[in-house]
Amino acid sequence: MKADHTASGAGAAESPDPRVAARADTHLMRSLLVGIFLFMAIYALYFARAFFMPVILAFLLTLTLTPIVRFLRKHGVPEVVSATLLVVLSVCIFATAGYLLSSPVIDLINNTSAIGQQLSERLAQFRRPFERIMQIAHELEGLAETSQEPDVQKVAVAQSGILSSAAGNILSAGTSITIIFVLSLFLLASGTMFYEKIIQSFARLSEKKRALRVVYDVEREISNYLLTVAVINVGLGTVIGLGLWGLGMPNPLVWGTMAALLNFLPYVGALITIVLVSVIALISFDSISYALLAPAFVLLCDVVEGQFVTPMVVGRRLEINAVAIFIAIAFWSWLWGFVGALMAVPLLVVIKVFCDHFDGLSHVGNFLAAQQTVVVEEDAVEETGKAKA
Template sequence: MKAEPAATGAGVAESPDPRVEARADTHLMRSLLVGIFIFMTVYALYFGRAFFMPVILAFLLALTLTPIVRLLRKRGIPEVVSATLLVLLSICVLAIAGYLLSGPVIDLLNNTSSIGQQLTERLAQLRRPLEKIMQVSHQVEQMTETSQEPGVQKVAVAQSGILSSAASNILSAGTSLTIIFVLSLFLLASGTMFYEKIIQSFASLSEKKRALRVVYDVEREISHYLLTVTIINAGLGTVIGLGLWALGMPNPLVWGVAAALFNFLPYVGALLTIVLVAVMALISFDTISYALLAPAFVLLCDVVEGQFVTPMVVGRRLEINAVAIFIAIAFWSWLWGFVGALMAVPLLVVIKVFCDHFEGLGHVGNFLAAQQTAVVEDEPVDDNGKAAA
């Protein structure tokens, strides 16, 4: 007789709480909405790359030049004047670099077959153990070709004209460059307009101050990082170009510019530069021992820049862990090709700085940070276990 109330109480205790179920359903719905939003964003970035790529590049260029505009504004030069001069200077630098690099790059592209043949001849002694394997694969290929039925014909798909494809690419590149420079000019010349719009979006004075402080800190850190890294990469390219010129390497200007551009890709860019310089050095110099000096010099410059110069100038706080870097490079190269790969790390730094300034996204910024920035240093303590002053 006394067991029935206990059983009834146990049954009531085991009944699900409607508030818990509601919170679980809300969390599940929120996760689904976030997943759908991310999927649709990637979809839009992939199929709308003709629009989003120049727009994002314009914002990155504007952020890179913002410290210079701010410095000139303190000297009494208006934003419109300094922004116009900087954008025109960027266009001139790009035009001069394109003119100087067009000839050597076209020659390299036209001589790719002869470069491969010369490299094969220089490395002939390394191919001897593989000759038997190559002969077997060649015999298998011949057997495959002879085993085809007599009535079967090979179908060749005619490709579109080279001239029309080149004209389309040039027109697309010209349109993208126009969008980049015009939009970056408007962004730089706008001055404090965005800060005023942010202030007007909040009601209370405390919210206005907090929003303005966060946005200003984010803009200052990102612009300082982008400008500093751009200057470091330009210096690295200059040093590598001059060093290769002193070693007698052909087209040192091409390899200096390539080293500066590829250095926006940590790890991958340096390795790619070393490999390309090593290939050209092997076919350009008489002895292999002297040819190895060129990639060794590039390796030395990359080590000095990556281990000493950049950490000392930029600081450790904005360093990104290697896993996040490789994932970002793979994602953006799949999304937007080589240009996307160059933008991967700057965009990753932008995301990290934003996450560090918002409490709800702190775990994302912690994941993107390098290991040494995520570890809290132990404070010195006294005999009583309290932190020392």
């Protein structure tokens, strides 16, 4: 009898708990569904970028201008009036910048070959040690060309006309810009309509209060961040443009605008600006030592902005780690090109702030956070352990 009880107890211990197995199956199915959803979302964002790109840009512009609308509302200006004024002002700034920058940018694009030739001649003295290697490479290339069969014919595929392609691109860009500003106007003028819809989606009063608090916190933090970063970038572009104008650089307005725009790309944007300014400075000034002053000034401005101004104004809590930034820039640039790369970091901040307000997504926000946040959390854990001891 005792042996039978022992055997039955061992069998019961070895048999798996059906509730544990059910929870494991549920977790596996949930993970699979999340993976399928993410795959389908990326697929939709890629093939429907003509729709999603202006819509997301409109939401980002709305979040950037929301603090101004909120400030004016507190001083008695209705949302419709303030939204209309801000959108009209944004359109005027965009149109003016496009008009002023179009001519020098087109000249730079048309003179790309001449700029490359002048830069090659300017750097000829630094290229002399490598001339022998280049000569050997050209000789090998010539041998490869002569070894080809004489009967082989090269076929060139005729492409569509440049004018029709340019007209199509201009029409598509104009449609996207119209959608951005019109949708931003409606979103800014809607006021608290979306908050009311969110409250109506919940039944309990406690759930309504919690949802409203989370939505307000997320909207306020993201709006303040985007507006602050936009103002900082405009200030950086202004300082760089004035400094390059003082050094005698041609088209300082172009480089200031480019610095402000590319500063939405951390690390990468500053590097691109420094390289382009270096190229133009080398072909614009006779002295190489004086030409290096322009990229050195841009580098100084970027260092001061990145290490002192932005952390002091924005705060350490919204900083993103460098690995996540580079992954986001690579992903969105693959998805939507240059515009997607500019949107990468603002979208990353939106995701981080949203994840920080939900316990189930806190691990994602912790992964996106910079190293300072992790250190603070580790110090807090150590202090808590010492207090318990």
